[in-house]
Amino acid sequence: MQNVNIIGSGGIGVALGGALAEASWNVTMVEINEAKLATGRRDGIKVNGVKQREVRFISFAEWKPAEGAILLLCTKTYDNPTVLARIPLRDLLVPVQNGFDPMLNESNHPFEGIASFVSQCEANRPWTRITRSGELYLGGRRRLATYERDILENLATGFRRGGWNQVTIVDFIDGYKSAKLMYNAAISPLAAAAGIDNEELLSDPLAQRLFFALLRENYSILRRSGVRLARIGPFHPALVDRILSIPGLARVLAHLFRPGLRGTYCSMAPDMGTGRTEIAAYNGYLKDLARGIACPINTAVLELMNAMDERKRSPCREILVELGSALGMGGNL
Secondary structure (H helix, E strand, O other): OOEEEEEOOOHHHHHHHHHHHHOOOEEEEEEOOHHHHHHHHHHOOEEOOEEOOOOEEEEHHHOOOOOOOEEEEOOOHHHHHHHHOOOOOOOOEEEEOOOOOHHHHOOOOOEEEEEOOEEEEOOOOOEEEEEEOOOEEEEEOOOOOHHHHHHHHHHHHHHHHOOOOOEEEEEEOHHHHHHHHHHHHHHHHHHHHHOOOOOHHHHOHHHHHHHHHHHHHHHHHHHHOOOOOOOOOOOOHHHHHHHHOOHHHHHHHHHHHHHHHOOOOOOOHHHOOOOOOOHHHHHHHHHHHHOOOOOHHHHHHHHHHHHHHHHOOOOOOHHHHHHHHHOOOOOOO
16 A cells, blocks of 8 residues: 655645545645644545545654655645654655745655645544646656656646546646746735635726736746746637737636636635745745846735735725725726
8 A cells, every 4th residue: 555644734735635635645734723633533634525444644743754654745845844854765755836935946755746736624623625637747847767757747646546647747847837927926916915716806997907917027027037838728828928918818818717717715824824825935045036127016025925924014905995995006996
């Protein structure tokens, strides 16, 4: 029986753990939230309301990486220092996270994964629902040896046997990770700061202007920095940027994409007001990457999020009005 330790029982961790459990893998969920631990031990994990096969839950305080087990790192990036300190050997570590964390970037693990699906996990229960289907990409951070490729193939086979058929193995993961960053660094700060669902970024005129402008700035930073970009979703980032340069076409496509985003929320939303978000791994990373490239919107977003933390300000739509006014994009939602 294959062993996997999944660190973090949020939306991604539960979804992936459920699939591997259904494939008869020996799944251990590692969690720090006592309420999730209690519910998981009593009632198991659920995906889209369906209880999955039995998994084991263990507190992070008691956990040690099981020898020979694949380690799926599915926590938020701000938890990486604590988690990585517990994993000295990282040849079987597969982070499936969003954003770019400096500590993780310097690690020597060979693999990473990127989830293009959207999931939403209950706050204190390891129960998640997939709010938008999408691919799970698995790939190398460098050219993989044959035995390393076999590890990924085995993992992908496990997911497929467990019913997760949208799994793609790619040679290099960096282009997919950067493409996901382009989108996340536009969606997350705006939706989380305003307290709105993702669909409203395409329906509210001001939110849409800010969203499109931030997408284009993110693409500009990545392209001008020489970062490789891959296609996640229906369009390559270069085509997305071209579409956004034609306002009429962008608005038409926004209308078509709205139904697929309705009721979906960004992963940063639950962190607002806690003093800990992934903003540094999203927009902070892009600003550092820019190195002289003008990035006024990312700069304004970082200042806004930091100010919200300092003032313990709750998310509200008025924040987008203030951001729009500061950037000269109008002040009406």
